[in-house]
Amino acid sequence: MVALRRLGAMVLTLVISSFVIFAGMYAAPGDPVAFLIGNPENMTPERIAAVRAEYHLDQPFLSQYLIWAKDLLHGDAGSSFVYQQSVTDLLGSRLPVTLSLVAYAGVLFVVIGVLLGVVSALRKGTAVDALITGVTTFATSIPNFVVAVVLISVFAVKLRWFSVSGPGEGFLGRIHHLTLPAIALALGAIAVVSRVTRQTMVEQQSLDHVEAARSYGLTSRKTVVRHVLRNSLGPIVTMCGLILAGMLAGTVVVEGVFGLNGIGSLLVEAINTHDFPVVQAILLYMVIAYMVVTVLVDLIYPLLDARVSARSGS
Amino acid sequence: MSVLLEIEDLTLRVPAVEILRGISLQVATGETVGLVGESGSGKSSTARAALRLFPDEAQAGGRISVGGVDVLSAGDAAVQRIRAHDAAMIFQAPRTALNPVRRIGDSATERLVQVHGLDRKAARAKLLTLFEHVGLRDPESLLRKYPHQLSGGMLQRVVIAAALSIDPKLLLADEATSALDVTTQAEVLALLKRLRGERDLGVLFITHDLHLAAAYCDRVYVMREGLIVDHQPGATIFENPGNEYTRQLADAVPTLPAQDSTETGKVGSR
């Protein structure tokens, strides 16, 4: 029942968002025919009519949307005005860079963020805690394009440890090349995750079952792992999921700065060249990626805290 | 009859606040000793001090001995041994004393598996016997349940069974029945009494309810503002209160509905 309602909400969100996205592109100024034909000399009435028919531009708005939506369901997102190539192929060729960048950043912000949070929660009130809190507060206040520029100027230009742009060759090469972009992408997230971790752990530490565990002789390390950290996982996982979902849609800036040919830089390029099929497809990808991650988090949460499923089930 | 818990002139202060100002009390095997006082009087701190459970910044003075070991001066390992083997604490609210995100079986066997190093199977077998012993039905399925799926009375039985699983000599029951409704409270009290008889346990029974303590305990200590102000046999405390404060406490509870001590007593609970 819950799953069904969840599925219904997902479908509804998809329908609405696809409609809004399509309507937005439809309302955008500029006649796509001009882009499609390109050379103004070829602008004969016959040619225009042929192009309009080929791209269903002669149909009314609603049927254009339905044709587009039907094609999408068959995995066909049309073809790019600029590249004269299938949009799905285009996205497919750009997706690996974006996904590996987000995966790399994800590993960084989860591991480092949780670690910092745990340390400052366990050392609450000490200088270490104050330092971590101070640094993370500052880190959330620097836009990631500024972080990116700082990283490039220090580690790529001055120290020459990394190259300035490009995704790199082979697995190790890619890791090497994606390191700076991943750090730029992850820095703010590290700060947020560490703060959430610290806060939930501090709340959890004062609960009765933690004192109960101590009262029967559980070592403090085991108490932290089995009670404090274990019970903080729900909020931590939720926050990490939300950030990850946002990242899948938010690599635009970082990809641009580091010259990575991912989805984000493709979006900027497509907006600049009025390549509407590509813009539509990427926006839809962003919505789906966001939705998939948030739904995954919703599915994982009850496994971490059984009380949740009891609440939503009743 | 040997002395299990002996507290002599215990003082406890966290920065700027004196919580305990010289507490002395004893609990011997097979006896139930009441510790009564309003909230903030220091009764919970006294019980926690027996297991050296106080904040890092707290300073304690005096002497606490559990089974002959000096708790305040002993090394961490010795204190750990007391917590693991000698004394078990039962908290006020069973619902919060059990980890809400873990299964009952997991929580109840934690001390046997993680502290005593028993293997999981043996721990579960021991727990199952104890569950039946404390009157829990269908113990097998209980192990797989979560705390939010059980009633308060069942949870307190689980907590008691888990406490007994290490065969402690001393039980520190901190308002162990205050959060339960009247019928369940009576059942749990009867259970504790039975277990004390069977196992020759020493019980330190902490409550804000003087009437309950008087009826239930062999001896009763009355606490106020970090001091013991009265010490009487439970049976005679009303006839012969040794202190004006005891008399006030005794009079403070309206006695009209004879059995309704929990309801009115709630005002004083934490």
Add this chain to the structure above:
Amino acid sequence: MTVDLTAPVVTATSTRRRQEWPFYLSAAVIVLAVIAAVLAPLVAPYSPSQTDFAALWQPPSATHWLGTDQLGRDILSRVIHGARPSLLGAIALLAVATVLGVLIGITAAWKGGWVDTALSRITDVMFAFPGLLFVVLVIAVFDRGQVTSVLGMALAYAPAIAKFTRSIALEEMARPYVDAYRLQGVGGAVLCGKYLLPNLLPTLVGYLVVLFGEGLMSLASLNFLGFGSQPPSSEWGLMVQEGRTGVIQGIVGPALIPGLTIAIVVVATNVVGVRLSDKLAVRK
């Protein structure tokens, strides 16, 4: 109960001193930024668009305190003038988003029932979209520029504000005075606007000040991507973008100075925002 009187007094003053200075420093930063924005032509040593092709990429010197950029323009003057579009953009973004969000939030909380359900569903769906989506849509339809980037971002921020407003409005409505006014026959709109909203404001303001920093960063990112203010504007995000060509050559000032300016202003508004929420929460 004996209470040691000296100890708590000492800790109280020491913690207070530790907590107060970031607040005053941050407030000073904000005041400074506002002064820069308002009095830009008076305080800036040069015009932000005055080029000097004999002095490209100059390091900081007595004539150009923070150096010059790729067109020989004075960076200090550009940063000072850039306070206008940067701060105004964020203020406009927040103003639009707040009006939208508060309207939706209060209406949902007040009307309840199906209105609440419908509005909450819509905000939930909008909330489920990455913020960038709205911006790209608005920019695609109305073309790039400062106004469209601000409007697009405002759409992205409105759902969060609506959610927040709804939750605090529901809390406030549980208070007896609301029922008292209702029983006197005060109409819904009047009650919301005249009595309910003022009581929500303190909580809302703290939240909005913190959101301001986020909004400033989001807008700067859009400008950095070239979707917002266009050259020759010296909006800070745009300045970072234009300064990037220098970074490859090892000249970091033109990109980093406006970048750090953004960071400092955002930190300052965050500190002040958190402080305001705490103070106002205490007063409540």
